[in-house]
Amino acid sequence: KQEVTQIPAALSVPEGENLVLNCSFTDSAIYNLQWFRQDPGKGLTSLLLIQSSQREQTSGRLNASLDKSSGRSTLYIAASQPGDSATYLCAVRSSGYSTLTFGKGTMLLVSP
Amino acid sequence: ETGVTQTPRHLVMGMTNKKSLKCEQHLGHNAMYWYKQSAKKPLELMFVYSLEERVENNSVPSRFSPECPNSSHLFLHLHTLQPEDSALYLCASSQDYGTDTQYFGPGTRLTVL
Numbered sequence: 001k002q003e004v005t006q007i008p009a010a011l012s013v014p015e016g017e018n019l020v021l022n023c024s025f026t027d028s029a030i031y032n033l034q035w036f037r038q039d040p041g042k043g044l045t046s047l048l049l050i051q052s053s054q055r056e057q058t059s060g061r062l063n064a065s066l067d068k069s070s071g072r073s074t075l076y077i078a079a080s081q082p083g084d085s086a087t088y089l090c091a092v093r094s095s096g097y098s099t100l101t102f103g104k105g106t107m108l109l110v111s112p
Numbered sequence: 113e114t115g116v117t118q119t120p121r122h123l124v125m126g127m128t129n130k131k132s133l134k135c136e137q138h139l140g141h142n143a144m145y146w147y148k149q150s151a152k153k154p155l156e157l158m159f160v161y162s163l164e165e166r167v168e169n170n171s172v173p174s175r176f177s178p179e180c181p182n183s184s185h186l187f188l189h190l191h192t193l194q195p196e197d198s199a200l201y202l203c204a205s206s207q208d209y210g211t212d213t214q215y216f217g218p219g220t221r222l223t224v225l
Contacts, residue, residue, distance in 0.1 A: 004154070034213065043114065043202055043216035044155075089155070098210055099145075099168065102155040 002027045002094045006103035013080055014111055021075040021106045023090030028071050031098075035064050035075050036089040038105070044089060048075070080110045115139040116217035118203050124223045125193065133188040133220045135203030143209040144186040146178060147202040149219070155202070161186060162209035193224045 003026045013019055023033070032051045036044040048057045048064040050073070056065040063076040077084060087107045091100040116137045125131050137144065146158040160168035161180040175197075177189040186203055200221050204214040 036216075041200070041219070041221060043116070043118075043218045044204075044214075045114070045216070046213050049213055091155075093210070099157050099160060100155075100214070104152065104154050 002030075002092055002101040004090055004092055004101050004103035006088075006090055006106050008106060009104065010107040010109075012109045012111065015080060015082060017080050017110075018076070018078050019080055019108075021077070021088050021090075021108070023073040023075070023103055025071045025073075025092045025101075027094060028068050029094065030068060031093040031095050033064075033066055033073050033093070034091045034100070035062075035073075036091060038087045038089060040086075047088075077108075080108075082110050082112050084108060085110050114215045114217065116203060116205055116215050118201075118217040118220050120220060121218065122221045122223075124225065125190070126225050127193060127195070129193075130189070130191040132190065133201055133203075133222075135186040135188075135217055137184055137186075137203075137205040137215070137217075139205060139207075139215060141205040141207050141215070142183060143206045144180060144183075145204040145206075145214065146186065146188055147204065149200040149202055151199075158188075160209065167209060190222075193222075195224050198222055198224045 034049045035047045050066045061078040087105040089105045090103045143162045148156045159178040179187040200219045202219045203217040206214045
């Protein structure tokens with residue numbers, strides 16, 4: 001059974017810092033991995049999706065990497081802003097027609 | 113705005129009440145999902161519908177009853193719930209089952225007294 005772990009559970013940084021969020025998964029036979037953002041009391045917004053054949057994906061100040069063999073992904077946020085404050089969730093799809101397994105998330109607070 | 117709407121946004125109910133959560137997607141997708149998000153636990157998949165047929169039911173208690181009358185609408189009927197069922201219930205849709213990015217609604221915050 002796939003398990004997804006996110007470290008740290010919470011992170012507080014001053015505005016402008018570059019930061020890294022970590023995600024690990026126990027079964028390396030994945031189809032793809034997604035990073036989501038969730039604002040308090042709201043639904044999830046997909047940020048980046050990395051297919052198993054890819055090493056990284058970039059969108060603006062966000063860069064997600066995937067190392068399938070070691071069961072790890074990182075989300076790099078450059079020049080953090082207060083608007084980046086949210087919970088970031090990592091989710092893994094283990095095969096082409098299965099559903100997503102989510103981590104508990106990392107709660108990020110960026111202070112002005 | 114993701115194209116997935118949920119009503120109500122907040123719901124408080126007693127353990128003997130019967131209520132329903134509604135989800136509607138305006139994206140022309142074929143698959144719809146119900147998730148439960150409890151405090152300090154990972155998002156849990158409850159049900160999946162593909163082309164209006166239920167394809168997954170992840171050991172969800174019978175006090176939760178899903179209904180998918182058409183590909184745009186998904187309901188979750190609730191009856192005789194327990195306080196531990198209090199959570200954020202999220203609906204999502206994707207173009208097809210299991211292969212594409214899911215688009216989430218804002219959720220219904222449910223409190224069971």
